Amino acid sequence: MTNQSATPHGYPESHGYPDQHGYPDQQSQPGQQSQPGQRGYPASQGHPAQEPHPIDGPGTSTGGFPIYAFRESLPGPEPEQGYPATPDYGFPGPNGAPGAPDPSAGAGVLGKHRNPFAVWLGLPLITLGIYYFVWVYKTNRELGEYDRRIQVNPALSLLAFLIGWLIIVPPFVAAWRLGTRTRAAQHAAGVPETNPVLAFVLFLIGVGPLFLQLELNRLWDRYPGAVEGQQVPLYR
Template sequence: MSTLTNQMPPPGPPGWGQGSQGGPGGPPPGFGGPQGYSNPPGQFGAPGPGNAPPYSDRTEPYAPSPYPPNPYPPQPYPGNQTYPVPPGYGPPPAGASPVGAGVLGKRRNPFAVWLGLPIITLGIYSLVWVYKTNKELSAYNPRIQVNPALSVLAYVIGWVLIVPPFVATWRLGTRTRDAQRAAGLPELSPGVAFVLWLVGGGALYLQYEINKIWARYPGAVEGQQVPLSF
């Protein structure tokens, strides 16, 4: 049966250990100074007497690259684009900046919308006008969310519940106000539009105010993309 005994490891090469250079336990000759390893110049200290030749910075020029320069240098990303107000369209409101674009609607004769065409078509044109007006306002200002067909149904069959026609009329006034705000124009009063509709003049007033929006873009035609001011 063998027993474990504390044994010292065999001695290493001469000069290795804990003594000074060249002595028992010291660093091998040529490895460093009397206190051990000496660092290269310019890094952590001065070289010892037995260090290797000091390091030197590279002074010779680098060879030119064999590859041609990049013919397509990186371009900055343009980021979010805006639509500036073209000359002649008038300045945006104070403190506002162009925020997008919409589609220009059609200018209509307010008296034809109010009285002439509804009489000729036995009232059918009034429903057509409600549909087209809601559609054009939402196309001009994308922030206006509306289903034109539901607005027409509110007038056709909404009378059974009484409330829907009144709601549809009020919302048409607010949508016209929101479109005027996007054009940078003075806004109408939805309350006034609602009262005039109750007495029979709502379409006349609203079409007159909507025409102001389209008239803000002289030279533009129906269906053309135009900038918004707010």
């Protein structure tokens, strides 16, 4: 005898048994039409249609857990997009250029702020004059790194002061060029520029490093809050 309640596959319908999701089938209420493919209602033909998992779909991880759900569950504000804006380093002074950096000028690396009296007298005495040559090398290198438009070879400048005295002229040329490079860097920073003639004369009487280090410190002070080796904008 054929079971009238059998499905098209010959198996009796389940009444009150768990379905594939682990939930008991729901009985149709009076006046409610059964819809195939829903939980609690068998499909009329073929395999039952499966609903997509509530959190499946685009933007989910392999296990069906949505990536956005994890991201939104993290505490704190949303991260900012892009890079932070260039800090405002203020104005260079009453005689300087406007405070806005010039994009066409690019950027440079900030040099070291030094004690002028230590550069001029203290450290050279302690090191028996060696620090003076170290200062010449580092100062020329920092000026070239601050403004790439300044053409300088620190090693050649050092050799001019070390052994250039053999032919007399190179040390004077190197001293003059150090003053002009300092002025060029101050121009790029938009600060009042030094006088290279005065710097050269002071080199001749032995106080050139003291004067130029004061001028360099004024250049580095153009960027309050920045530290040595930090990239800073140019203004001209």
